[in-house]
Amino acid sequence: MSKDYYNLLGVDKNASKDEIKKAFRKLAHEHHPDKGSGNIDKFKEINEAYQVLSNEDKRHQYDQFGSSGPFGFDGARANNGQGGFGGSQGFSGGINMDDLSDMFGGGFGDIFGGSRRKSGPQRGRDIESSMNISFDDSYYGAEKTIQLRKAIVCEHCKGDGAEPGAKIDKCKTCNGSGKIRQVRNSIFGQMATVGMCSDCDGEGETPSQKCTKCNGQGLSEGIEQIKVKIPAGIGNDQSLKMSGKGEAGSKGAAAGDLYISLRVSPSNKFKREGENLFVTIPISITQATLGDKVAVQTVENEVKLKIPAGTKSGKQFIIRGKGMPKLGGRGYGNLYVEVDISIPNKLTRDQKKLLEKLQKEGL
Ligand SMILES: [Zn+2]
């Protein structure tokens, strides 16, 4: 039971190589599994068809015998890499990454479920760190210094991995091209990829001597002092991102980022909710009953609050603009003041007499 490869690609039997390639690209784009509308089975089929029709020998064989030969695409796909697979340049059943790489960029790492081989300049890793700060630091903002042990650029070779003064040779592994061809097994069968040469990181040249300090990695471990600017208004568990302050990248690649999560000690006076602060103040029975002006301590200073006559316990007042600074200098939140009427548990003789008088008055 042979599939009609021409039909699969939507080309006729006399289609030229270019027409076949064009048709394949269009269909591969359409059915690529990375796309929402993609279909991996369809994708495999058209790829299979293309592998045969794009290869003159196999196409000829297919035209004659209705299959592409002993390797058989009709379900009898060889599942090991030792069967020869049609010679040195045949990657039957595989995907020709040369054809696809420019279409899909790096997307193949995902559908093959494998991690791509790491080579070449690597962006430095991100670092997560944490820092304890006081309530006052979170209110006023602060500048702190932290020490981080991390990968830094090797000072000896300045990051290029070559021993200073070493001669630069053509890379033997890739013969100076910077690329190597690899054959791998994948869910599609064997697959040819052209990857970056890991010996020279794609540069085609290698130093005759690797840096003796970092063994050619271009990185070493070191301690960096990092100044951290803490913005006024930062909250507990919020993070600061410091771009480029993570680990150094290898061979000149960008450094990672540093994320510092802040633990803000609570205030012993104020409760904080977002940009607002909350405080409870005690007032006396007479202040509550007759009204008064009381002093309320804010973070920075003190403000007067008018307590109207007849204020009940638990009543909340708002003092605007005396809460936390809003991040980015956009003003301040509010201070919410709740009053708590204190009932004396000890009275002087005079106080007692007066209260008894009030009691007689019906209070
Ligand atoms: Zn070095």
Ligand SMILES: [Zn+2]
């Ligand atoms: Zn190389």
